[in-house]
Amino acid sequence: MNLITPVILMNIILFIITVLLIFAESVLVPHKICKVVINKERVFTTESGASLLSFFTKNKIFIPSACGGKATCGHCKIKVLNGGGPILPTEEVFITQKEKSAGIRLACQVKIKQDIEVYLPEHLFEAKEYQAVVEEISSLTHDIKHFTLKLLEPKTINFKPGQYIQIKVPGTEEFRAYSIASSPRQNDRIELIIRLVHGGLCSTYMHNVLEVGDKVVFTGPFGEFFLREESDKEIICIAGGCGMSPIRSIILYLAELGMPRKVTYFFGARTKKDLFYVEEMTELEKKYPNFKFIPALSEPEPEDKWEGEVGLITQVVERYLDIYMNGRYEIYLSGRYEGAGVLESYLCGPPPMIDAAIKVLTKKGVHIENVYYDKF
Ligand SMILES: Cc1cc2nc3c(=O)[nH]c(=O)nc-3n(C[C@H](O)[C@H](O)[C@H](O)COP(=O)(O)OP(=O)(O)OC[C@H]3O[C@@H](n4cnc5c(N)ncnc54)[C@H](O)[C@@H]3O)c2cc1C
Ligand code: FES
Known part of the structure; x- marks a missing residue:
């Protein structure tokens, strides 16, 4: 108690000085x-x-x-x-x-x-302010919701698969970034996947306040994380949680083009109740031989009866890359074995997951200049 009191006192004094300085600046500095x-x-x-x-x-x-x-x-x-x-x-x-x-x-x-x-x-001058109306809200997991926003003005949006928009929190000047989860070919509405952050300003508003029919203001599109369309490299996507959002945009877009590139998508969750879009991705897998979806659980519960991959998603990626490097997926370019050097990678999820994924990919030979990511 004796130790804490001076610290608290010092903090109170610093707080009062800061408030006084801000007040003095606003009054005294014309x-x-x-x-x-x-x-x-x-x-x-x-x-x-x-x-x-x-x-x-x-x-x-x-x-x-x-x-x-x-x-x-x-x-x-x-x-x-x-x-x-x-x-x-x-x-x-x-x-x-x-x-x-x-x-x-x-x-x-x-x-x-x-x-x-x-x-x-x-x-940057291409980013605009959009008015939209909430067309649909549904639950994907216990803490993740899917939103469809239909554009009112302007009526369409041009964006690249992987980019994000910023939602304006009503009554404030605050914006929060959300990756677009839908294909850019559907340009009259956008879909978002948002996780509830307890005590979070915007995610609480989106989850607990926003209703179908409500108006939303957002700006965008933004971001350097998007599908490199000029490339024909084989793709590895790795996502965790709401990192699904921009990766889904990339995959839906490629599917609409007939999946012209080979794509392997690793999606990590803790337990089965944190997984979503498994059915949608599995359907795409059945339709496009070029597309492989690998969901993995890091801590499956006994009642999950999970028979799929187990481990951190980065461990699962490492195992797959080992198989790849050992020749089961040998790739020859101009007659020369290039290993993982011919892969392009799109990563989205929490910062520790992205950092670990970059380490695994580069260790296995993926060139860092071919690794694109958004951390959140
Ligand atoms: C480029 C980009 C794209 C994004 N895309 C998505 C997306 O598609 N879906 C999505 O759900 N989110 C996404 N985010 C995160 C989103 O922008 C917000 O940060 C998140 O929704 C929290 O905002 P909030 O206003 O609810 O919480 P805030 O009021 O900003 O924060 C409240 C408290 O929660 C902490 N906090 C903030 N974010 C998190 C978090 N993710 N996990 C744990 N604690 C947190 C803060 O440090 C603070 O203490 C993205 C972020 C970026 C940068
Ligand atoms: S808006 Fe400036 S650091 Fe986030």
Whole structure:
């Protein structure tokens, strides 16, 4: 008790000082009009004080901001050419030395305090704000729901399989990222797969508040995680939990094209009650000889009566790659055995799963430049 009291006291003092500083800044530092220049040609004026991220959102320029501005996702990176001020400790973990010297910053952390000049890649101007209506909600597992959103305005969306959108939480300025689970060929509605995070703002709203017929606002599409269509490499997909979402988009899209590439999809869950879309994937497997679906449980319950693969999904992938490397799936390109070097891989799931999967894949010879992933 005696040890804790000074710590608590110190925290209270720090909290009061922070509140006083924020209050003093808002009262004593006069707001001024600043110029924001984007790509040397778009010139805006705005009152000082807001972050670049809120400024962009207010001006309908939508950039990826998966954590809603909390400096925890690192997705809102942009190039600040002038006037951004010093880099903040909250940005340090996301920005490499090379990026630092190129002027890369987190838009949610840069406050507009003076005239500022920034550079945004042109593709970011393609992201739009969409109004949609909830057409269907269904439960996939005890904590995962499937949502279909029918677009109202604009009426269609162009995206690449694997990309994500950001849902706006009503009554707030907060956005959360959700991968699109449907094929881009269905462009008048999108499907989402969302897990309930206890105490989570957006997932609680989606699971417990949202009803069929309700309106939803989202922005997008975003993300560098998408199917490389120019490639004809054989594909390995690895997903866990809601990582199913972007992988399903990729697989449904390839299925619509007649599954032109060989795809092996490893999907990991803890127990049988955490598995979903097994039937859908098994049906695709029956229809397309090029497609193989391998679900695995890490901790099957006796009542699961599970006869499939057991273990962490990365262990299962390693076992399969061993078989592959031992020649049962020999691949020859121009007469030369290339092993796993001819594989392309798409991974989506929790960060530890992705890190472990990258280790396994590269150890077995998959080239890191052919490994694409989204961690969440
Ligand atoms: C590119 C991208 C795509 C994504 N796609 C999907 C998707 O398809 N489906 C999906 O369900 N989610 C997806 N997410 C995660 C999603 O954006 C939210 O982070 C998640 O729904 C939690 O948001 P929230 O507002 O409910 O919780 P918050 O209010 O943001 O967080 C509440 C608390 O829960 C913790 N928390 C946040 N996320 C998680 C988590 N995943 N597990 C455990 N604790 C957590 C936070 O640290 C905080 O303490 C994606 C994230 C990214 C970056
Ligand atoms: S770090 Fe997530 S929005 Fe800026």
